[in-house]
Amino acid sequence: MKQVNIGGVPEHFNLAWYLTLKNGEYKDKDIDLRWHDYYGGTGAMCKALRNKDIDIAVILTEGIIKDIIAGNPSKIVQTFVQSPLIWGIHVAANSNYNTIEDIKGTKAAISRYGSGSHLMAYINAENNNWNLEKDLDFEVIKNLEGAVAGLTKGIADYFLWEKFTTKPLVDDGTFRSIGNCPSPWPCFVIAVREDFIENEKETLRTILNIINNTTIDFKHIPSIDKTIANRYEQQLEDVQEWLSLTEWSQDIIDEDTILKVQKELLNLNIIPEIVDYDQLVYKL
Structure with a gap:
């Protein structure tokens, strides 16, 4: 076999x-x-x-x-x-950020450099006419579990991940969703x-x-x-x-x-x- x-x-x-x-x-x-x-x-x-x-x-x-x-x-x-893929844009439930404009220039949690969460943070920035040099900053958190810890502790400010996978974390009050960013392909x-x-x-x-x-x-x-x-x-x-x-x-x-x-x-x-x-x- x-x-x-x-x-x-x-x-x-x-x-x-x-x-x-x-x-x-x-x-x-x-x-x-x-x-x-x-x-x-x-x-x-x-x-x-x-x-x-x-x-x-x-x-x-x-x-x-x-x-x-x-x-x-x-x-x-x-x-x-x-x-x-419909990427949800998430912040910690107790975060002061309420809109995509609020997270401009703050720190994105990413699983790895070159990962989907990293690349889509660029797509989201481009969609919203941000400065790709100045308005993007990253914190590597490895996975969804790392994102929960990172956002909850304030190590990072927002996190892009597949909307429906993270929905239980929105439902239980760990994350708040502030928007979506569909992949263009x-x-x-x-x-x-x-x-x-x-x-x-x-x-x-x-x-x-x-x-x-x-x-x-x-x-x-x-x-x-x-x-x-x-x-x-x-x-x-x-x-x-x-x-x-x-x-x-x-x-x-x-x-x-x-x-x-x-x-x-x-x-x-x-x-x-x-x-x-x-x-x-x-x-x-």
């Missing part, structure tokens, strides 16, 4: 992977697919791909594009979630180490076929809203709203999207240059 390691965030977006693993669908095809939760998000997964801790990552589009350009020997093989892609693509094309095709067969009908799985609400400790109405906004994909990411992301990252000085589509994407 072929062992394959895959990583992703422990969030509702990735429930389809859990369901296919629970059903033994990969083992039926002689693949021992092992899922690894990455609480540190994109930055932690980029490191894991580089270190060969994982073969495949379900990862934020902008984060993996940045890291491949920076030398990560991986390629994007398809889009996983077509819809944008499809949020999650599947990225694979180049050496794995080279040596295991058929294994990879099989894995993608299995997951794509599940995501194509994901919203129609009986009581899927209740399953998500229970598993991720979320309110049913929040899950139903999230499902209505989320579209999975079974297709390769297109050239226009890749160029759009790169132009944005270049504009924000996050990447040094725009590279060719083929340097970032592999068509299976």
Whole structure:
């Protein structure tokens, strides 16, 4: 049996992977697919791909594009979630900040430099016409748990994270939400180490076929809203709203999207240059 390691965030977006693993669908095809939760998000997964801790990552589009350009020997093989990620902008519940304008020039909590929370702080700043040199400051907090501690203790002032993942922390009075910042592109892609693509094309095709067969009908799985609400400790109405906004994909990411992301990252000085589509994407 072929062992394959895959990583992703422990969030509702990735429930389809859990369901296919629970059903033994990969083992039926002689693949021992092992899922690894990455609480540190994109930055932690980029490191894991580089270190060969994982073969495949379900990862934020902008984060993996940045890291491949920076030398990560991986390629994007398809889009996983077509819809944008809705990033909630959060402050501590007892904070004096009430609007996005209030947090201008204050300190953003980020999981890592180069992470989604870091890149989206730039997007939020640009959306609000802030000075990217003067109005952005960062505090590395590693993960959601670190953000709770950082904001509560006043080490950092605000934090961008996926809106529905953080909603329980808003509901219980840990955070307050002061706005949203949707990513300007499809949020999650599947990225694979180049050496794995080279040596295991058929294994990879099989894995993608299995997951794509599940995501194509994901919203129609009986009581899927209740399953998500229970598993991720979320309110049913929040899950139903999230499902209505989320579209999975079974297709390769297109050239226009890749160029759009790169132009944005270049504009924000996050990447040094725009590279060719083929340097970032592999068509299976």
